[in-house]
Amino acid sequence: xxxxxxxxxxxxxxxxxxxxxxxxxxxxxxxxxxxxxxxxxxxxxxxxxxxxxxxxxxxxxxxxxxxxxxxxxxxxxxxxxxxxxxxxxxxxxxxxxxxxxxxxxxxxxxxxxxxxxxxxxxxxxxxxxxxxxxxxxxxxxxxxxxxxxxxxxxxxxxxxxxxxxxxxxxxxxxxxxxxxxxxxxxxxxxxxxxxxxxxxxxxxxxxxxxxxxxxxxxxxxxxxxxxxxxxxxxxxxxxxxxxxxxxxxxxxxxxxxxxxxxxxxxxxxxxxxxxxxxxxxxxxxxxxxxxxxxxxxxxxxxxxx
Ligand code: NCD
Numbered sequence: 090x091x092x093x094x095x096x097x098x099x100x101x102x103x104x105x106x107x108x109x110x111x112x113x114x115x116x117x118x119x120x121x122x123x124x125x126x127x128x129x130x131x132x133x134x135x136x137x138x139x140x141x142x143x144x145x146x147x148x149x150x151x152x153x154x155x156x157x158x159x160x161x162x163x164x165x166x167x168x169x170x171x172x173x174x175x176x177x178x179x180x181x182x183x184x185x186x187x188x189x190x191x192x193x194x195x196x197x198x199x200x201x202x203x204x205x206x207x208x209x210x211x212x213x214x215x216x217x218x219x220x221x222x223x224x225x226x227x228x229x230x231x232x233x234x235x236x237x238x239x240x241x242x243x244x245x246x247x248x249x250x251x252x253x254x255x256x257x258x259x260x261x262x263x264x265x266x267x268x269x270x271x272x273x274x275x276x277x278x279x280x281x282x283x284x285x286x287x288x289x290x291x292x293x294x295x296x297x298x299x300x301x302x303x304x305x306x307x308x309x310x311x312x313x314x315x316x317x318x319x320x321x322x323x324x325x326x327x328x329x330x331x332x333x334x335x336x337x338x339x340x341x342x343x344x345x346x347x348x349x350x351x352x353x354x355x356x357x358x359x360x361x362x363x364x365x366x367x368x369x370x371x372x373x374x375x376x377x378x379x380x381x382x383x384x385x386x387x388x389x390x391x392x393x394x
Contacts, residue, residue, distance in 0.1 A: 096209060097207070099262035099266075107222070107225065111381075120151070127151075129154070130178050137211075144386070145157055175203070186207055194212060195213070214254065214315060216255050220259060220378070223375075227348070240264060243305070247271060249331060253279070274299050276321060280293075303342070306333060311357065334363070345368060349364065
């Protein structure tokens with residue numbers, strides 16, 4: 090999970106590392122001056138709402154100065170590369186750079202050249218570690234488990250366009266490390282058996298067969314910007330087969346929760362009334378995201394000095 094001061098992915102995450110971040114985030118007794126005098130840059134080459142804003146807010150709540158950079162309006166339009174952009178920003182004197190980029194491996198590449206801490210805020214279809222931490226925190230708090238983030242006996246279905254999803258890849262690693270049983274569910278082109286084999290989790294193609302068993306259903310957006318539209322045959326009724334409808338949600342276990350990393354496409358992977366319903370912890374995931382990003386920024390900058 091950590092590689093020096095850098096947080097690039099959840100691969101290799103162990104329960105102890107995860108629990109130490111989750112404990113800090115859950116306790117939420119942060120020192121508002123912890124990062125006083127420090128500077129954090131957000132380097133977002135891809136669009137974002139919750140991830141970018143929550144990293145900014147997290148850094149500010151710890152007393153750091155924050156600069157928000159987005160590729161729109163930048164010298165990327167003049168041909169500047171990812172690495173040159175990063176080195177330019179870093180040389181101004183930042184302690185941590187939070188990066189999001191459409192290429193898998195972008196954040197890892199930067200760590201080979203970085204002097205500051207690099208935190209991956211999503212690289213292509215590869216990893217999104219702070220989303221997985223936010224999801225684990227929100228799920229643990231929702232299930233009311235007072236047993237040190239031990240998710241054994243908890244079954245989580247991750248439903249939809251898993252093959253395109255960095256959120257799915259990060260969550261499989263972290264949830265499995267915490268002891269959960271994870272099942273990827275979706276149409277075969279979006280949830281190929283090889284993906285389950287590569288990630289070491291189960292795969293299923295019938296949502297109605299899986300849903301009654303789960304403690305959490307994590308719904309994913311179809312990532313059209315990564316070409317996912319081509320994965321399904323024309324006319325395929327995605328919402329009918331894999332959307333979390335009111336009727337399907339009603340058949341879930343008592344206490345089972347509905348999750349979504351956002352952004353949601355209401356009426357496709359999730360019906361609006363379910364997103365807003367009593368099982369939904371979607372906004373709790375967003376709130377948890379601020380706390381885990383505070384814990385991560387604090388730890389990353391502490392590791393970098
Ligand atoms: C996700 C992402 O960007 O990977 N959103 C997020 O960060 N909460 C998922 C998505 O875009 O569908």
